[in-house]
Amino acid sequence: MALVDVTKCCVDSIRQISEHIEDATLYIDSGCTESFQFIGAFPVLLELGVRAVCSLENMCALDAVVDWNSNFDATRKIVVMTSRLLSDAHRYIVRCLSTHHSVCDCAIFTSISEIAHSAYPDSPLGPDAFHEYKSLLLQDYEELLKKSNTKSGKSEDDNFLEKLTFDDDGWSRLTSSEVDIPNLEARSAGKDLYEDNPIGLMEDVRQKLAVSVHHFPMILCPFSPRMFVLPSEGSIAEACLSNEHEDSLCPGLPPISSGSFSDGDDIPPGATLTANFLYHLAAKMDLKMEIFSLGDLSKTVGKILTDMSSLYDVGRRKRPAGLLLVDRTFDLLTPCCHGDSLVDRIFSSLPRRKRTTSYTHTKGSQSQVKLGPSHIQRPPIDVHIPIVNILSIEDLEREDSQVSQNVEAFLRGWDAYNQSSQVVNLVDLGNKVHTEKSLSSEIQLLSGSFVSTENFCGTPYMKALLDRRTKDGAVLIKKWLQETVRGENLTVNVRTRPGSATKSELQPMIKALAQSQSSFLRNKGIIQLAAAALGTLEESHSARWDAFISAEKMLHVSAGDTSQSLAAQIGDLINKSLVGSQGQKNGKPESSQGLLSFKDALLLMFTGYVLAGENFPTSGSGGPFSWQEEHFLKEAIVDAFLENPSAARLKFLHGLTEELEANLSRMKSEETKEASSDQLDIDDFDDDQWGKWGDEDADNDDKKDQAYDDMQLKLELRDRVDNLFRFFHKVSDLKRRNIQLREGPLGSEINFSGDSYTSKGLLYKLLTKVLGKHDVPGLEYHSSTVGRLFKSGFGRFGLGQAKPSLADQNVILIFVIGGINGLEVREALEALSESGRPDMQLIIGGTTLLTPDDMFDLLLGDST
Numbered sequence: 073m074a075l076v077d078v079t080k081c082c083v084d085s086i087r088q089i090s091e092h093i094e095d096a097t098l099y100i101d102s103g104c105t106e107s108f109q110f111i112g113a114f115p116v117l118l119e120l121g122v123r124a125v126c127s128l129e130n131m132c133a134l135d136a137v138v139d140w141n142s143n144f145d146a147t148r149k150i151v152v153m154t155s156r157l158l159s160d161a162h163r164y165i166v167r168c169l170s171t172h173h174s175v176c177d178c179a180i181f182t183s184i185s186e187i188a189h190s191a192y193p194d195s196p197l198g199p200d201a202f203h204e205y206k207s208l209l210l211q212d213y214e215e216l217l218k219k220s221n222t223k224s225g226k227s228e229d230d231n232f233l234e235k236l237t238f239d240d241d242g243w244s245r246l247t248s249s250e251v252d253i254p255n256l257e258a259r260s261a262g263k264d265l266y267e268d269n270p271i272g273l274m275e276d277v278r279q280k281l282a283v284s285v286h287h288f289p290m291i292l293c294p295f296s297p298r299m300f301v302l303p304s305e306g307s308i309a310e311a312c313l314s315n316e317h318e319d320s321l322c323p324g325l326p327p328i329s330s331g332s333f334s335d336g337d338d339i340p341p342g343a344t345l346t347a348n349f350l351y352h353l354a355a356k357m358d359l360k361m362e363i364f365s366l367g368d369l370s371k372t373v374g375k376i377l378t379d380m381s382s383l384y385d386v387g388r389r390k391r392p393a394g395l396l397l398v399d400r401t402f403d404l405l406t407p408c409c410h411g412d413s414l415v416d417r418i419f420s421s422l423p424r425r426k427r428t429t430s431y432t433h434t435k436g437s438q439s440q441v442k443l444g445p446s447h448i449q450r451p452p453i454d455v456h457i458p459i460v461n462i463l464s465i466e467d468l469e470r471e472d473s474q475v476s477q478n479v480e481a482f483l484r485g486w487d488a489y490n491q492s493s494q495v496v497n498l499v500d501l502g503n504k505v506h507t508e509k510s511l512s513s514e515i516q517l518l519s520g521s522f523v524s525t526e527n528f529c530g531t532p533y534m535k536a537l538l539d540r541r542t543k544d545g546a547v548l549i550k551k552w553l554q555e556t557v558r559g560e561n562l563t564v565n566v567r568t569r570p571g572s573a574t575k576s577e578l579q580p581m582i583k584a585l586a587q588s589q590s591s592f593l594r595n596k597g598i599i600q601l602a603a604a605a606l607g608t609l610e611e612s613h614s615a616r617w618d619a620f621i622s623a624e625k626m627l628h629v630s631a632g633d634t635s636q637s638l639a640a641q642i643g644d645l646i647n648k649s650l651v652g653s654q655g656q657k658n659g660k661p662e663s664s665q666g667l668l669s670f671k672d673a674l675l676l677m678f679t680g681y682v683l684a685g686e687n688f689p690t691s692g693s694g695g696p697f698s699w700q701e702e703h704f705l706k707e708a709i710v711d712a713f714l715e716n717p718s719a720a721r722l723k724f725l726h727g728l729t730e731e732l733e734a735n736l737s738r739m740k741s742e743e744t745k746e747a748s749s750d751q752l753d754i755d756d757f758d759d760d761q762w763g764k765w766g767d768e769d770a771d772n773d774d775k776k777d778q779a780y781d782d783m784q785l786k787l788e789l790r791d792r793v794d795n796l797f798r799f800f801h802k803v804s805d806l807k808r809r810n811i812q813l814r815e816g817p818l819g820s821e822i823n824f825s826g827d828s829y830t831s832k833g834l835l836y837k838l839l840t841k842v843l844g845k846h847d848v849p850g851l852e853y854h855s856s857t858v859g860r861l862f863k864s865g866f867g868r869f870g871l872g873q874a875k876p877s878l879a880d881q882n883v884i885l886i887f888v889i890g891g892i893n894g895l896e897v898r899e900a901l902e903a904l905s906e907s908g909r910p911d912m913q914l915i916i917g918g919t920t921l922l923t924p925d926d927m928f929d930l931l932l933g934d935s936t
Contacts, residue, residue: 103155103303155306289352296535311342326369347376360390367399394881400890403834414545415894526597546573649673685804892918
């Protein structure tokens with residue numbers, strides 16, 4: 073039986089469009105870039121004859137001179153690949169066309185299908201979305217060229233310099249429907265030829281430019297052949313998963329399941345896009361899905377999928393498989409807690425690539441008001457892997473100098489036909505850019521992502537690490553390093569201990585493999601992975617993670633006792649975080665708890681309230697703790713924000729943080745003045761002071777006004793904190809309101825008594841029950857067209873069809889709507905191993921990769 077491989081399916085999809093991308097300049101947006109890095113697609117693109125791969129959001133006229141295949145002809149063919157709606161990417165596509173006037177063929181590939189475009193509430197396109205967009209694009213391009221021919225502006229030299237500003241993020245010139253056309257090609261391609269005949273220009277554009285729009289669904293980020301998430305800056309991952317209502321926790325997570333069903337306008341945009349993605353993913357992998365769902369939003373997605381399968385899958389012979397859709401809100405603890413997973417530690421400790429400016433917040437965008445909070449700013453999963461300790465300082469300085477010389481030579485050669493003063497300006501510009509962003513500062517972070525195809529003797533690195541705990545994963549990396557060093561015939565003097573991996577053991581081997589450029593390129597996969605593991609072994613990261621584990625254990629132990637004990641433990645964590653923040657400022661954290669910030673304490677408070685709701689269920693919305701216990705917690709949080717308003721960016725403090733910071737600055741200033749005043753000698757007092765009593769009265773009035781303002785600010789802050797605790801009450805009431813959790817033992821209760829089942833997350837429990845063919849409360853089967861036919865008609869003749877079981881399938885795809893983490897993947901693979909089903913293939917996917925910090929931003933931070 074053939075193995076299902078998500079990564080291979082993505083690469084095969086790229087090869088299937090080889091005719092379109094051959095000899096083309098390829099523009100990809102940030103979502104595609106993230107996807108292609110994980111897939112390892114760039115060598116494939118080079119093999120298929122792509123001239124250059126460029127950024128869609130940051131394109132410029134200099135892209136025309138970049139050519140992998142040394143073809144110096146003018147750019148005649150461009151391909152745009154986007155993970156967004158066509159309406160979102162439109163202005164960038166127009167910008168590409170306006171920059172490259174010699175283009176005759178433009179092919180556009182989007183990961184959003186025609187059906188999804190027409191069903192998405194904010195999309196202006198209808199059922200025939202691709203044909204409609206092709207017509208609209210040509211119309212806008214014609215209008216743009218017409219305006220450019222009649223537009224008077226700066227001189228060409230001034231415009232040319234303006235186009236070379238490196239600090240431009242690609243958005244400043246896209247603030248209206250007019251896009252500046254760079255003069256590098258426009259000087260000869262359009263204006264002179266059609267200056268007196270705009271009608272001829274329009275007719276020529278229609279004949280000259282061939283535009284085609286296609287669907288390319290396989291834009292995803294596979295960590296391994298059987299685990300994937302969606303690109304963080306794609307339309308599907310950013311779409312709202314929950315509309316604003318009583319059961320909603322936040323836009324980035326599904327609502328609490330209460331048994332209701334969304335229909336029509338109540339369906340969140342994310343449900344529609346997710347269903348369309350999963351349908352086309354199954355089609356690409358040639359799978360016929362039996363669909364099961366757990367949760368209200370999953371039920372909605374399952375119904376959309378079933379309806380699509382009924383319409384389009386009739387008569388097709390495909391490989392049978394099971395699809396299990398799960399709402400993230402069934403288990404909020406697992407992604408919030410710091411589990412035993414090296415992958416989770418790596419993605420929590422390494423810095424991420426900065427997001428491009430949000431498509432929905434472009435100045436002048438007509439969709440800004442409409443879209444607003446329905447777009448979630450997911451943190452990129454593209455990590456920066458530090459290699460500063462691998463390269464020597466001499467290497468950095470030598471590379472820095474060489475790049476400076478190359479920039480100067482390139483700029484002189486690029487505009488050599490201009491006068492000497494123009495060349496001097498260009499060189500000065502290059503030196504300015506080089507000074508502001510030197511290579512030595514940029515190379516400290518190796519910008520890149522893990523590649524799922526990188527492997528050791530056929531075993532993909534990430535696949536092996538996802539199946540192991542933190543210590544086992546680090547030891548495995550050390551073993552790979554030792555074997556690679558031995559294969560390179562290198563000698564490294566380092567003492568190693570079996571069964572452990574430390575920084576002192578890994579770093580010498582990494583440096584040895586990176587000594588020569590050829591060795592570095594041959595072994596870049598294991599070098600990057602080992603360098604990432606080194607980051608997690610740093611004291612600052614490992615100590616903080618271990619401090620979280622210790623605090624979470626104390627919360628779980630207290631949750632097994634009494635509500636008073638749990639409330640006291642939460643309050644203790646808040647107080648220690650405040651003391652720890654002061655200790656960190658002085659460079660002396662007092663204990664392991666001192667490593668945790670106030671923001672960390674708020675995340676632990678969220679965990680505590682979830683545990684309180686599961687262990688001390690309430691019948692109302694008053695919360696799991698007494699009024700006195702909760703009042704103590706509220707006062708601690710109010711005091712914390714008064715002392716440090718910028719401790720955390722919280723959505724419930726939106727608009728108040730600036731006032732709190734101003735109040736804190738004023739109080740510090742007054743304290744400084746009072747301290748200075750106390751230094752005055754009392755003997756300086758003289759009779760002249762008696763005449764200033766009127767001024768003192770005025771000062772007293774000012775102080776009264778200020779005291780009134782302070783009181784108003786504190787009252788407003790207390791109101792905001794009350795709103796925060798109402799949110800905590802909703803979370804603590806999750807088990808009572810969620811009918812599936814209420815009816816069965818699938819909650820995320822965790823204890824440390826050694827019971828392996830209750831200490832696991834939801835996916836482990838689900839798979840254990842499903843593969844054991846036990847009933848799962850709330851698990852709904854979405855019958856296929858044939859199943860409904862048997863049920864409604866042939867069943868009367870004794871031809872009824874039995875309800876299928878997930879355990880009967882040889883391929884199971886689990887998709888968690890809202891996101892997954894590495895710990896859940898490891899536990900799911902563990903459940904599969906314990907089931908004794910070596911023939912079963914398990915694929916795990918999710919909306920995004922979740923770390924505890926990501927969960928904080930979704931639940932309490934400002935992610936929308």
